[in-house]
Each structure stands twice: as structure tokens, then as C-alpha cells.
Amino acid sequence: MSDAQGQGRQPEAVKTVDDDTDRQPMSTLDAWVRSMAHPEPASLGRLPAHSPTCAGCGSENPAGLALVVDATEDGVRAVHRFDRRQEGAPGIAHGGLVAAAFDDLFGFLLYRVGELAVTRSLTVEYLRPVLLGTDYEFTAKVRTREGRRLHVDASAVETDGRRVATADATFIIVDVDHFEQGRATTLP
Numbered sequence: 001m002s003d004a005q006g007q008g009r010q011p012e013a014v015k016t017v018d019d020d021t022d023r024q025p026m027s028t029l030d031a032w033v034r035s036m037a038h039p040e041p042a043s044l045g046r047l048p049a050h051s052p053t054c055a056g057c058g059s060e061n062p063a064g065l066a067l068v069v070d071a072t073e074d075g076v077r078a079v080h081r082f083d084r085r086q087e088g089a090p091g092i093a094h095g096g097l098v099a100a101a102f103d104d105l106f107g108f109l110l111y112r113v114g115e116l117a118v119t120r121s122l123t124v125e126y127l128r129p130v131l132l133g134t135d136y137e138f139t140a141k142v143r144t145r146e147g148r149r150l151h152v153d154a155s156a157v158e159t160d161g162r163r164v165a166t167a168d169a170t171f172i173i174v175d176v177d178h179f180e181q182g183r184a185t186t187l188p
């Protein structure tokens with residue numbers, strides 16, 4: 001993902017070195033939370049990854065999908081090709097990874113809305129097998145907003161325009177403090 005190359009809002013790069021203001025070392029989580037603290041709606045063009053290691057769009061996650069997503073007039077768009085790492089049945093993408101692509105794409109709509117939100121529910125309709133090594137166009141848009149709830153829709157289509165999958169989800173708008181819960185994570 002060539003993050004931070006879009007024309008819209010450019011979150012601060014995630015730093016793990018000394019912060020300029022307080023000269024205290026800043027963890028990756030601190031830096032990420034700070035960069036996301038005051039979201040503003042993005043304009044059209046390439047959108048930055050949620051984080052360098054995001055499983056959906058981070059370029060530094062070797063097990064990730066590395067989605068590359070653009071803001072469009074209607075919402076967001078990505079052209080994606082699944083590979084062997086996402087295989088379910090031979091030659092066919094695992095449904096859970098197709099769902100991950102939709103979920104992450106929905107996460108890019110937040111740049112358009114200018115809010116932080118998380119997935120509360122996600123439904124995928126698998127209309128046709130999603131083949132490995134084939135380009136699919138994923139698009140997503142916000143259907144409605146009701147209070148803290150964002151109802152979002154998406155589809156994935158083949159180059160001939162046939163839909164292979166659709167998805168809808170409810171995202172709940174959260175305060176940046178929601179992500180402080182990640183501080184409890186300990187990994188080797």
C-alpha cells in the first residue's frame with residue numbers, strides 16, 4: 001500500500017522515536033492514537049493505510065491483503081487480486097479473507113466520513129467463487145447514518161461486471177479512547 005500518498009487528509013506518520021514536543025519515547029500505539037485523534041473527512045484520491053501493519057491494508061504485514069484504496073465520488077474503491085496466502089479450496093479465495101477485504105474496505109469509508117468507528121456486524125453474500133489471481137473491483141459506500149451507527153454496503157465485481165460478492169455492515173462510531181484497549185495486548 002502506498003499509504004499517505006493521497007490528496008486528502010494525511011495522518012501523521014507513525015513514529016516510534018522521540019516525540020518532538022515532550023521528548024519522551026512514543027510507542028507505536030501512542031503514535032497511532034495521536035495520528036487518529038482528530039479525523040477530518042478526506043478528499044478524492046489515494047487513502048492512507050489504517051496502519052503499516054494492518055492486516056487489510058498495511059504494506060508491512062506479510063500475511064495481510066495490502067489493499068490499495070482510493071476515495072471516489074460515491075465512497076471508496078480498490079482493485080484486488082487474492083493469492084495463495086488467501087486460498088480456501090484449491091484456486092479459490094477463502095471466504096473469511098474475502099470478508100476481511102470487505103471489512104477493511106469499509107474501514108476506509110471512515111476517512112470519507114471523518115469519524116472513528118469499528119465493525120459491529122458484517123454480512124457477506126458469496127454469489128460466485130472468488131478466484132485467486134483474478135482482479136476484482138471492490139467498491140463501498142455509506143448507505144445511512146443513524147446516530148452512532150453507520151450502515152455501509154459493498155460489492156466485488158469481475159472485470160466483465162458480474163458481481164461475485166456483496167456485503168453490508170454496521171459500524172459504530174467510537175471515541176479514540178476505544179483504541180487504548182489495544183494497550184492490554186502483549187506479544188513476544
Ligand SMILES: CCCCCCCCCCCCCCCC(=O)SCCNC(=O)CCNC(=O)[C@H](O)C(C)(C)COP(=O)(O)OP(=O)(O)OC[C@H]1O[C@@H](n2cnc3c(N)ncnc32)[C@H](O)[C@@H]1OP(=O)(O)O
Nearest residue numbers: 039050103104107110111114115118119120121147170172
Ligand atoms: C478518519 C480516520 C479513519 C481511520 C479509521 C481508523 C479506525 C480504525 C480502523 C482499524 C482497522 C479497520 C479494519 C476494519 C474494521 C475493524 O476491523 S474494527 C475491529 C472489529 N470490531 C471490534 O473490535 C468492535 C468490538 N465491539 C465493541 O468494541 C463494542 O461492541 C462497540 C462496537 C464499540 C459498541 O459498544 P458500545 O459503545 O457499548 O455501544 P452499544 O451500546 O453496544 O451500541 C451502540 C449503538 O449501536 C447500536 N447497535 C449495536 N449493535 C448493532 C447492530 N448489530 N446493528 C445495529 N445497531 C447496533 C446500539 O443499539 C446503539 O445504538 P444507540 O443507542 O447509540 O442509538
